[in-house]
Amino acid sequence: MNKKVSPINMLLFHLLVISISFVMIYPLIWMFFSSFKDSALVLTTIEQLFPSEWKLNNYYNGWSGFGGTSFEVFFKNSFIVTTLSVIGNVLVSSMAAYGFSRIKFKGRNVLFVCMLITMMLPAQVLIIPQYIIFSKLDWVNTFLPLVVPEWGGRAFFIFLIIQFMAGIPSELDEAAKIDGCDRIKLYTRIMLPLIRPALVTCAVFAFYWKWDDFMGSLLYLNTPEKYTVSIALKLFADPTSVSDYGALFAMCILSLLPVIILFLVLQKYIVEGIATSGLKG
Amino acid sequence: MNYRSKNAELITKTKNRNRFKENVYGYLFIGPWLICFIVFMAIPFVTSFVLSFTDYNMLSEPKFIGLNNYIELFTKDKLFWQALSVTFRFVFLSVPLRLLFALAIALLLNRQSKLVPLYRCVYYLPSILGGSVAVSVMWKYCFSKTGVVNIFLNSIGIPSDISWISNKDTALWSIILLFVWQFGSSMLIFLAGLKQIPKNYYEAATVDGAGVFRQFFNITLPLLTPIILFNTVMQIIGGFMVFTQAMIITDGGPVNKTLVYVLYLYQQSFKYYKMGYGSAMAWVLLLIVGFFTALIFKSSNTWVFYENESKKPRTKKLKKVVS
Numbered sequence A: 001m002n003k004k005v006s007p008i009n010m011l012l013f014h015l016l017v018i019s020i021s022f023v024m025i026y027p028l029i030w031m032f033f034s035s036f037k038d039s040a041l042v043l044t045t046i047e048q049l050f051p052s053e054w055k056l057n058n059y060y061n062g063w064s065g066f067g068g069t070s071f072e073v074f075f076k077n078s079f080i081v082t083t084l085s086v087i088g089n090v091l092v093s094s095m096a097a098y099g100f101s102r103i104k105f106k107g108r109n110v111l112f113v114c115m116l117i118t119m120m121l122p123a124q125v126l127i128i129p130q131y132i133i134f135s136k137l138d139w140v141n142t143f144l145p146l147v148v149p150e151w152g153g154r155a156f157f158i159f160l161i162i163q164f165m166a167g168i169p170s171e172l173d174e175a176a177k178i179d180g181c182d183r184i185k186l187y188t189r190i191m192l193p194l195i196r197p198a199l200v201t202c203a204v205f206a207f208y209w210k211w212d213d214f215m216g217s218l219l220y221l222n223t224p225e226k227y228t229v230s231i232a233l234k235l236f237a238d239p240t241s242v243s244d245y246g247a248l249f250a251m252c253i254l255s256l257l258p259v260i261i262l263f264l265v266l267q268k269y270i271v272e273g274i275a276t277s278g279l280k281g
Numbered sequence B: 001m002n003y004r005s006k007n008a009e010l011i012t013k014t015k016n017r018n019r020f021k022e023n024v025y026g027y028l029f030i031g032p033w034l035i036c037f038i039v040f041m042a043i044p045f046v047t048s049f050v051l052s053f054t055d056y057n058m059l060s061e062p063k064f065i066g067l068n069n070y071i072e073l074f075t076k077d078k079l080f081w082q083a084l085s086v087t088f089r090f091v092f093l094s095v096p097l098r099l100l101f102a103l104a105i106a107l108l109l110n111r112q113s114k115l116v117p118l119y120r121c122v123y124y125l126p127s128i129l130g131g132s133v134a135v136s137v138m139w140k141y142c143f144s145k146t147g148v149v150n151i152f153l154n155s156i157g158i159p160s161d162i163s164w165i166s167n168k169d170t171a172l173w174s175i176i177l178l179f180v181w182q183f184g185s186s187m188l189i190f191l192a193g194l195k196q197i198p199k200n201y202y203e204a205a206t207v208d209g210a211g212v213f214r215q216f217f218n219i220t221l222p223l224l225t226p227i228i229l230f231n232t233v234m235q236i237i238g239g240f241m242v243f244t245q246a247m248i249i250t251d252g253g254p255v256n257k258t259l260v261y262v263l264y265l266y267q268q269s270f271k272y273y274k275m276g277y278g279s280a281m282a283w284v285l286l287l288i289v290g291f292f293t294a295l296i297f298k299s300s301n302t303w304v305f306y307e308n309e310s311k312k313p314r315t316k317k318l319k320k321v322v323s
Helices: A007-034 A057-063 A071-102 A108-120 A127-136 A144-152 A155-166 A171-178 A183-194 A196-212 A215-220 A229-236 A245-277 B002-051 B068-076 B078-109 B116-129 B133-142 B148-155 B171-181 B184-195 B199-207 B212-240 B244-249 B261-271 B275-303 B313-322
Strands: none
Touching: A007 A245, A007 B078, A007 B116, A007 B133, A007 B148, A057 A071, A057 A245, A071 A108, A071 A144, A071 A155, A071 A183, A071 A196, A071 A229, A071 A245, A071 B002, A108 A155, A108 B002, A127 A144, A127 A215, A127 B002, A127 B261, A127 B275, A144 A196, A144 A215, A144 B002, A155 A196, A171 A183, A183 A196, A183 B002, A196 A229, A196 A245, A215 A229, A229 A245, A229 B133, A245 B116, A245 B133, A245 B184, B002 B275, B068 B078, B068 B275, B078 B116, B078 B171, B078 B184, B078 B212, B078 B261, B116 B133, B116 B184, B133 B148, B133 B171, B133 B244, B171 B244, B184 B212, B199 B212, B212 B275, B244 B261, B261 B275
């Protein structure tokens, strides 16, 4: 709107927005500062936001983990699982999107509808048979059940990339074809560089969903050497074992760190991705 | 003549070859997706349906028992009804609240200011963190007896010293609030929708003397209805799937007041290894979600407004304001 907004109105707007966001973010701020407090004081000095003495003890204590396994192992596992999932997801989703949007093959429409349906299908219907399949394959307590299905792409990503490809003129394909590009070269040399923004958006969300994935780890990983961060945190926070709240909060903060950093670096892609495709975060 | 027919033959031959090539390339590109779709989705989907009519514990062979799982669910299992009622309360309280918040904040942020992108990020942050175990752990301590929430309430003059997560009246609310807290992605979708509403609608309405509220109810809201529809469907599907938060914050307690459906499904299937029973539960869930999705879509032609249709009564109202 081109109306001039009065300065008082503007000031009220900023005050309102800032106070709401402060209330919203406060728990995170609280957890952050608590992780630097003396562990015994975490739950007894809640009124006081800043630690009276800044200590890194919690990070040392927490990092040593539990059951003889340190958080180094858990973070390493999470990074392995997440990285492999992201690569597979982005690669396969972009390939499928290219196939659906640019190649007229038999059965395309039927399969496209199948793909759209999987977008609405609650994953909970599939977990029991999937569990049976993976245990028959003897894949339980390996990373395979967490990684391999991700190499089938996700309908959300395929859909997002198809929408992005729709904006790329098909004359480009034809020109490349005349110049002697076959389909594979067309995809790797021309399409992939052009759809990079969509790929980044997909990669970011694939990362979030895998990094936070709790149910998969809960079902398939059952020895501490294999635990990812999410399942390790859950066990670390078990009411029967936890007494070191400082260490618990410190590890929580560390587990959020990769997500927050990625968000700050790539927020442009994330915001655009959601706005154009309605991806859920 | 001969030459011409030969030529035609050649053309159809190359055409056929091209079509064949297109099919090969098509399946080459969608191949990896297609294989995973069949192995990890289509086959499990059918298997799950078949398993729901069996008694299966992973150790012995599945035993066909007809509709017994469903009969037991609906007639004998009290916890199933408890889980259903908890989940319904959760979904129908948290989804409207989340959308309301998302819309309110989107309207607030839909103005020109250099700080808006920053605010947008801050409001979106909970959405990307909310699914993590760390945030659930944090939430648990915030809503405990001596947590941040009680201290905040006391500081603004509302006395409160209950433990929100272990009181049976408030436990579900602590999870609902966590769900509402993550309104960011809906907000971004609303913001994108608001940006697409042509400004001259508002200018014309202002000239006609329509106030802020009339503009909102006669322009903004009708034009946002397709986005509201989309958001509602996605959030309801997501709401029925709530699991991590309920498991970590309350683990179903106190006295099963937060036993959400998927948590109960998980317990039956993977704690007691009643795979057939769990499959039946999964199919009931699928039917419930499908029913609500269909209901919302069905009802949508009475309340969703599409700009290029002209017969709808709302359009008339809009025209009155615009012209």
